[in-house]
Amino acid sequence: MNIEIIAFDADDTLWDNEPLFQSIEKELCTMLTEYGDMEHISSTLFDIEMNNLELYGYGAKAFTLSMIETALRVSGNKISADKIALIIEKGKYLLNMPIQLLHGVEEALSSFSKKYKLVVATKGDLLDQERKLVRSGLAKYFDHVEIMPDKTEKEYRKLVSALNTQPENILMVGNSLKSDIYPPLSIGMYAAYVPYHTMWKHEVADENIVNDKFYKVESLSSLSSLIIR
Amino acid sequence: MNIEIIAFDADDTLWDNEPLFQSIEKELCTMLTEYGDMEHISSTLFDIEMNNLELYGYGAKAFTLSMIETALRVSGNKISADKIALIIEKGKYLLNMPIQLLHGVEEALSSFSKKYKLVVATKGDLLDQERKLVRSGLAKYFDHVEIMPDKTEKEYRKLVSALNTQPENILMVGNSLKSDIYPPLSIGMYAAYVPYHTMWKHEVADENIVNDKFYKVESLSSLSSLIIR
Numbered sequence: 105m106n107i108e109i110i111a112f113d114a115d116d117t118l119w120d121n122e123p124l125f126q127s128i129e130k131e132l133c134t135m136l137t138e139y140g141d142m143e144h145i146s147s148t149l150f151d152i153e154m155n156n157l158e159l160y161g162y163g164a165k166a167f168t169l170s171m172i173e174t175a176l177r178v179s180g181n182k183i184s185a186d187k188i189a190l191i192i193e194k195g196k197y198l199l200n201m202p203i204q205l206l207h208g209v210e211e212a213l214s215s216f217s218k219k220y221k222l223v224v225a226t227k228g229d230l231l232d233q234e235r236k237l238v239r240s241g242l243a244k245y246f247d248h249v250e251i252m253p254d255k256t257e258k259e260y261r262k263l264v265s266a267l268n269t270q271p272e273n274i275l276m277v278g279n280s281l282k283s284d285i286y287p288p289l290s291i292g293m294y295a296a297y298v299p300y301h302t303m304w305k306h307e308v309a310d311e312n313i314v315n316d317k318f319y320k321v322e323s324l325s326s327l328s329s330l331i332i333r
Numbered sequence: 334m335n336i337e338i339i340a341f342d343a344d345d346t347l348w349d350n351e352p353l354f355q356s357i358e359k360e361l362c363t364m365l366t367e368y369g370d371m372e373h374i375s376s377t378l379f380d381i382e383m384n385n386l387e388l389y390g391y392g393a394k395a396f397t398l399s400m401i402e403t404a405l406r407v408s409g410n411k412i413s414a415d416k417i418a419l420i421i422e423k424g425k426y427l428l429n430m431p432i433q434l435l436h437g438v439e440e441a442l443s444s445f446s447k448k449y450k451l452v453v454a455t456k457g458d459l460l461d462q463e464r465k466l467v468r469s470g471l472a473k474y475f476d477h478v479e480i481m482p483d484k485t486e487k488e489y490r491k492l493v494s495a496l497n498t499q500p501e502n503i504l505m506v507g508n509s510l511k512s513d514i515y516p517p518l519s520i521g522m523y524a525a526y527v528p529y530h531t532m533w534k535h536e537v538a539d540e541n542i543v544n545d546k547f548y549k550v551e552s553l554s555s556l557s558s559l560i561i562r
Contacts, residue, residue: 229459
């Protein structure tokens with residue numbers, strides 16, 4: 105193993121994220137209950153999000169706009185302005201949400217940072233992700249932050265080149281097989297999968313990997329015990 | 334002069350942008366005319382944009398959310414859902430707007446690219462700016478694209494470091510004194526100011542620069558005649 109750089113996904117790898125989006129989604133469903141049950145509202149929101157993905161990308165602003173569109177659609181454009189105002193407020197709450205680090209993350213990063221160069225490689229909204237990193241208190245551990253519009257092989261190739269290194273010198277760590285594991289392995293990077301208890305439907309993927317550059321661990325602490333010798 | 338890299342702002346430096354935002358703003362004012370005159374709606378929108386800037390950052394999604402908030406505020410939450418739906422549509426139009434290159438840009442880039450490494454250094458929304466660059470047909474001229482959450486000295490220092498170079502080896506080119514000229518000059522970069530006919534109020538700044546690393550030119554073609562010998 106000649107790993108020199110460890111790249112970390114952020115949301116649901118370093119800190120909680122998806123549960124906050126899901127709790128806002130639940131609030132939206134409750135607010136719109138006169139227009140349909142939770143399942144109907146949720147699946148409309150998901151369809152609209154997928155439909156807007158190419159145009160809006162990921163993140164809380166995109167999510168807010170898709171929530172507004174959902175309210176308009178399920179109500180047949182009958183939704184009140186008061187409720188639209190509430191959705192805007194919910195979106196702002198998401199952008200300011202408290203950052204709750206996952207257990208053991210800071211200790212693990214501190215230990216990794218003694219041996220490796222650490223970077224953040226996350227998709228989502230540029231400003232929002234940078235603000236979250238600052239609020240997390242973890243910024244000091246990272247030499248480089250790469251906010252990616254998406255996480256396909258193309259963006260990982262760009263990351264490798266931005267870091268002036270080779271794929272086999274980077275280990276990518278994250279909770280999404282689809283975004284953090286498959287594309288890095290495909291281009292020859294190492295990848296460590298750290299499952300998180302909740303997964304956005306869009307990120308769900310099959311887990312069936314045979315690759316000697318693949319690790320599956322329970323937490324960043326376990327990864328740290330595994331690769332720091 | 335030991336310039337090796339030229340960094341270009343994108344909106345209103347490579348292609349038209351501000352007039353499109355202003356025409357959408359005009360449409361918003363017309364749509365909201367029952368709640369106040371153009372001046373009132375416009376200044377409310379500007380206040381809301383400034384208020385949201387730290388949270389939302391720059392770009393069309395932020396602008397769309399601020400337009401919705403403006404409609405809610407000026408109407409005292411009486412705005413109809415139909416009009417909110419129209420605002421969402423206007424926002425999507427901005428995200429898909431046709432890219433109109435400024436006169437002579439492609440020829441100038443082609444000529445610069447023979448002697449210098451070219452990069453894009455723009456603020457705004459990550460996905461949106463990358464999509465605009467692709468739609469512009471100019472992506473092939475650039476070795477690197479840096480989308481910055483803001484354009485202050487801090488972000489320019491990060492750019493210099495990302496490019497593995499020194500400030501005095503980069504020339505920044507753009508239409509905003511506040512974003513493209515003052516901060517680069519402050520950290521020792523070269524800067525070329527190419528005024529554009531329309532300027533967002535937030536970007537307006539005094540033009541009074543004495544610095545031997547400063548150029549003011551009429552167009553990228555003039556810059557090309559000036560520095561390519």
